[in-house]
Amino acid sequence: MSNLPTFKFYSASNAKLKVNGEEILASNASLSLRTSIEPTYLITQRNTNDYMASDGVGGDLSFDYYLTGEDYFKSFITGQGERAGEVTVISGNFGGLNFDSGYLTSYSVNFGPNSPAIASAKVSFFDELRGEFEPTEQPPVASVQVLNLRNALVSNEGEVFVSGGVDNFVGGAYNYTAEVKPVYLMDETKPSAVSFGPKSVNVNFEIDSPSGYLPFSGTRAKISLDLKNSAGAIVENFTCSGVANQRNLASAVGDYIKQTVNIMQGTPAGIEVTNQAGGILTVVENMRGVEFT
Amino acid sequence: MATVFYDKASVSVEWGSVGETLLASDFTINYSTSAQPLYAVGNKGSLGQFPSSARVGDISFNFITSLTGAHYGQKGNIINFLASGIKHSVGSTASGVTISGAGVKGFGFLNSYSLNVASNSISSSSASFTFFGHDNELPISGRLADSTVTVGLGTTAGGSLATGIAHGRYTPLTTLRTTIGAGYDPGPTDIGTVFGADYSVSFNHNPIYKLGQEFPVTSLYTTAQESINVTEDIFQSGLAFNESSNDYTIDLHGLDDASTDDKMQLKMISGKQVSTSMSAGLDDIVRSQKTLTASY
Numbered sequence: 001m002s003n004l005p006t007f008k009f010y011s012a013s014n015a016k017l018k019v020n021g022e023e024i025l026a027s028n029a030s031l032s033l034r035t036s037i038e039p040t041y042l043i044t045q046r047n048t049n050d051y052m053a054s055d056g057v058g059g060d061l062s063f064d065y066y067l068t069g070e071d072y073f074k075s076f077i078t079g080q081g082e083r084a085g086e087v088t089v090i091s092g093n094f095g096g097l098n099f100d101s102g103y104l105t106s107y108s109v110n111f112g113p114n115s116p117a118i119a120s121a122k123v124s125f126f127d128e129l130r131g132e133f134e135p136t137e138q139p140p141v142a143s144v145q146v147l148n149l150r151n152a153l154v155s156n157e158g159e160v161f162v163s164g165g166v167d168n169f170v171g172g173a174y175n176y177t178a179e180v181k182p183v184y185l186m187d188e189t190k191p192s193a194v195s196f197g198p199k200s201v202n203v204n205f206e207i208d209s210p211s212g213y214l215p216f217s218g219t220r221a222k223i224s225l226d227l228k229n230s231a232g233a234i235v236e237n238f239t240c241s242g243v244a245n246q247r248n249l250a251s252a253v254g255d256y257i258k259q260t261v262n263i264m265q266g267t268p269a270g271i272e273v274t275n276q277a278g279g280i281l282t283v284v285e286n287m288r289g290v291e292f293t
Numbered sequence: 294m295a296t297v298f299y300d301k302a303s304v305s306v307e308w309g310s311v312g313e314t315l316l317a318s319d320f321t322i323n324y325s326t327s328a329q330p331l332y333a334v335g336n337k338g339s340l341g342q343f344p345s346s347a348r349v350g351d352i353s354f355n356f357i358t359s360l361t362g363a364h365y366g367q368k369g370n371i372i373n374f375l376a377s378g379i380k381h382s383v384g385s386t387a388s389g390v391t392i393s394g395a396g397v398k399g400f401g402f403l404n405s406y407s408l409n410v411a412s413n414s415i416s417s418s419s420a421s422f423t424f425f426g427h428d429n430e431l432p433i434s435g436r437l438a439d440s441t442v443t444v445g446l447g448t449t450a451g452g453s454l455a456t457g458i459a460h461g462r463y464t465p466l467t468t469l470r471t472t473i474g475a476g477y478d479p480g481p482t483d484i485g486t487v488f489g490a491d492y493s494v495s496f497n498h499n500p501i502y503k504l505g506q507e508f509p510v511t512s513l514y515t516t517a518q519e520s521i522n523v524t525e526d527i528f529q530s531g532l533a534f535n536e537s538s539n540d541y542t543i544d545l546h547g548l549d550d551a552s553t554d555d556k557m558q559l560k561m562i563s564g565k566q567v568s569t570s571m572s573a574g575l576d577d578i579v580r581s582q583k584t585l586t587a588s589y
Contacts, residue, residue: 016335025333025340066331066340113502114347116331140338146331148344156512168503168510168572208510225504254498254515255387 014135015095033059081196097136158221162207171204218243301439302395321355350424354391358416360557361457369557387514396438400426411489416459426508485527
């Protein structure tokens with residue numbers, strides 16, 4: 001019988017990450033849990049050993065993962081909270097510790113030349129973690145194909161790209177953020193509903209042809225990036241159609257002049273924004289057909 | 294099977310309408326791809342190996358310092374001509390050169406060039422280039438085969454094959470010697486004797502890669518660093534905190550001291566002495582070394 005002490009330390013290979021029951025090929029993952037406990041003081045007290053919860057318990061699951069084809073998480077960008085009851089709750093499981101009240105609050109993909117396509121996601125959940133940590137020992141999954149930005153195709157529209165004649169896209173990022181707040185009813189510690197706040201999508205890309213063209217009211221712009229597999233078939237697309245609102249020009253000794261342009265989109269649900277010669281923005285949300293003037 | 298003996302594996306460099314077959318004593322070509330293992334949490338072992346950067350190649354070779362060629366009026370071998378051209382270039386877009394050896398060729402950017410010259414010795418040089426490729430052109434192409442160009446012999450200047458060689462016998466390098474004195478009349482008290490010098494220059498290039506394409510759309514030349522290590526018999530103990538800048542010219546000569554064509558020139562602009570050292574060993578005089586550096 002061994003007298004060696006038992007240590008409960010595990011390696012990254014011992015904890016599987018699953019979202020809605022699907023295994024995620026994540027290069028890293030972190031799970032955080034927090035409460036909202038505050039000290040309770042009486043009027044006559046300067047010190048206290050009493051603590052009370054002032055809000056619900058919750059946490060975040062953040063992870064980076066390789067894109068191998070059509071991205072499952074992109075489905076959580078659109079159609080979440082736009083209509084009553086139109087919400088897909090995300091369940092997560094990391095090494096056996098699990099939750100079932102998660103919502104995608106941020107998502108981004110970085111695009112670098114000749115680099116594997118890697119996405120980052122953050123799921124916020126509003127409940128306690130359940131389960132026990134259960135280490136697993138499993139060989140790697142069968143052969144996978146990780147998409148590479150070498151096999152990407154970038155297309156663009158808008159005056160911001162016409163100015164100077166932009167031909168080359170060096171790199172960039174696609175970012176999505178959503179504000180999600182829990183709605184608690186009396187006697188609830190796990191919210192029965194959530195409230196979606198503003199959502200936004202933006203992309204920023206490093207481009208060639210330095211230019212200072214950026215009108216006061218921005219300018220309509222659209223970038224679309226197709227990701228292909230090794231066979232040349234398009235398997236994923238990232239599009240941002242909105243207004244160009246920022247340009248940045250920078251350089252350093254020994255480096256070349258880098259110019260980036262930022263495009264923001266107020267909603268991921270197929271917004272169309274037009275801006276003709278600095279006129280009033282016309283926003284048409286294609287789902288409801290409402291026009292703002 | 295392509296069996297190529299060394300006498301059919303010459304190294305040739307072409308730039309625009311000029312070209313030269315160098316007196317190379319060896320050359321090495323490397324070609325590599327990046328295969329990076331990817332791992333996922335919850336999985337023991339790698340998911341596989343995936344590319345994370347573009348393929349690149351390089352070539353390095355040593356060659357005898359030939360000096361009887363001439364390129365656009367500049368005497369000397371084509372590597373010296375290229376190094377001088379890049380070093381003094383005010384443009385940013387670098388133009389590569391085609392380099393071939395034993396049937397394999399690539400479009401390379403000069404990384405480094407060095408040469409040495411010492412008393413009574415044949416001068417030797419070395420150079421290295423990086424192959425980045427361009428748009429849809431591979432960094433390296435071709436297969437092992439006999440080179441059709443062979444190195445000829447002769448001393449005629451201006452020929453495509455420059456075979457006059459630099460030698461320490463008639464290369465005094467007096468422009469590099471150290472002169473020190475007390476600063477009072479009757480003037481300098483000590484003038485160095487130069488025994489040898491090692492020259493090197495390195496260039497930094499910045500290839501610009503874009504999305505959706507493996508090889509760069511262009512390559513930019515950014516900076517260059519140059520140094521000369523001079524071996525002599527004077528120790529400069531008065532090395533200043535901020536040494537003054539000087540231009541240093543190296544004239545390399547062959548064995549035909551009567552010929553005016555027999556010269557290759559290098560020029561360091563605004564070089565500063567940055568170090569000095571001396572060492573003594575058995576059966577030898579005390580020798581000192583100083584390092585001159587310049588940046589472009």
